[in-house]
Amino acid sequence: TLPRVYITRQIPPEGLKILRESGQVQFELWDSDDVPVPRKELLQKVKGVDGLVCVLTEKIDTELLDAAGPNLKVLSTMSVGFDHLSLEELKKRGIRVGYTPDVLTNSVAELTVALLLTTSRRLIEATHEAKTGGWGTWRTLWLCGHELAGSTVGILGLGRIGVAIAERLAPFKVKKFIYADVAPRPELASVINAEYDFLSVCCALTPETKEICNKDLFSKMKNTSIFINTSRGGVVNQEDLYEALSTGQIAGAGLDVTVPEPLPTSHPLFTLKNCVILPHIASASYATRNNMSALAANNLLLGLRGEPMIKELKL
Numbered sequence: 001t002l003p004r005v006y007i008t009r010q011i012p013p014e015g016l017k018i019l020r021e022s023g024q025v026q027f028e029l030w031d032s033d034d035v036p037v038p039r040k041e042l043l044q045k046v047k048g049v050d051g052l053v054c055v056l057t058e059k060i061d062t063e064l065l066d067a068a069g070p071n072l073k074v075l076s077t078m079s080v081g082f083d084h085l086s087l088e089e090l091k092k093r094g095i096r097v098g099y100t101p102d103v104l105t106n107s108v109a110e111l112t113v114a115l116l117l118t119t120s121r122r123l124i125e126a127t128h129e130a131k132t133g134g135w136g137t138w139r140t141l142w143l144c145g146h147e148l149a150g151s152t153v154g155i156l157g158l159g160r161i162g163v164a165i166a167e168r169l170a171p172f173k174v175k176k177f178i179y180a181d182v183a184p185r186p187e188l189a190s191v192i193n194a195e196y197d198f199l200s201v202c203c204a205l206t207p208e209t210k211e212i213c214n215k216d217l218f219s220k221m222k223n224t225s226i227f228i229n230t231s232r233g234g235v236v237n238q239e240d241l242y243e244a245l246s247t248g249q250i251a252g253a254g255l256d257v258t259v260p261e262p263l264p265t266s267h268p269l270f271t272l273k274n275c276v277i278l279p280h281i282a283s284a285s286y287a288t289r290n291n292m293s294a295l296a297a298n299n300l301l302l303g304l305r306g307e308p309m310i311k312e313l314k315l
């Protein structure tokens with residue numbers, strides 16, 4: 001009989017088509033994209049499966065893996081991030097893990113540039129003023145922001161996405177880029193002490209990067225600088241960020257990711273005009289989400305056949 005697979009979300013059509021047409025698996029899915037599968041249902045559904053396709057809203061931890069049982073050989077996440085996965089536990093059980101880097105690099109880099117410009121040029125405030133009567137007259141310093149031309153940009157996390165962001169920002173006539181990868185630590189210190197106008201964070205969330213953007217970092221930033229995060233909310237200490245934004249320690253922040261997600265509408269960060277918050281949409285282009293879905297499907301099929309996946313996490 002065919003390997004059994006559970007899919008924790010109604011993923012975009014490309015991936016489902018690949019699985020259906022492969023004739024290699026029998027799958028069941030949580031047939032909604034609007035709400036995640038309830039944990040209880042998930043724990044039921046994974047019982048005895050050989051493969052699992054998940055998205056980043058599912059915690060793949062000891063409880064889940066215990067519920068799945070020893071048949072589970074392949075996990076395929078439709079995400080580049082892997083902080084929702086207990087990697088040690090997966091490794092211990094010999095479960096192979098596929099993920100979806102590369103196919104989302106363009107989309108994430110484009111969104112990062114969009115978010116950076118939206119924040120630095122205060123676009124959300126500006127449209128709000130225009131449509132709510134704040135536009136009394138053209139004013140000389142009203143809604144002024146900070147420009148990229150001549151600026152210094154810090155890129156924290158110099159992976160595929162960090163490079164792609166820098167490539168896209170360079171034509172805006174950025175004067176200087178300061179790159180830092182997160183390990184080893186000394187490099188992090190050099191970026192923290194750097195005099196940049198924009199800092200874009202695009203590293204993976206790992207134990208090493210948890211809350212690396214905290215008051216130490218914000219207190220060394222210029223009060224004209226802009227902080228952008230399109231990685232994971234967990235790399236930021238949000239209380240420290242709130243403090244830095246509300247006291248004018250930094251000029252603005254653009255966040256595509258928060259802790260928790262969704263961020264409650266009553267959260268203090270939502271009260272700040274200089275904080276632009278997006279609902280985790282960096283990879284959200286139709287092309288990219290379909291490509292992620294297809295890659296997740298192909299990783300799963302290859303894994304179940306015991307072949308190398310297209311994109312496999314080294315555990």
Ligand code: GLV
Pocket residue numbers: 056078079080081082104283
């Ligand atoms: C998005 O955040 C992803 O990890 O793919």
Ligand code: GLV
Pocket residue numbers: none
């Ligand atoms: C702006 O619109 C200008 O004419 O300076």
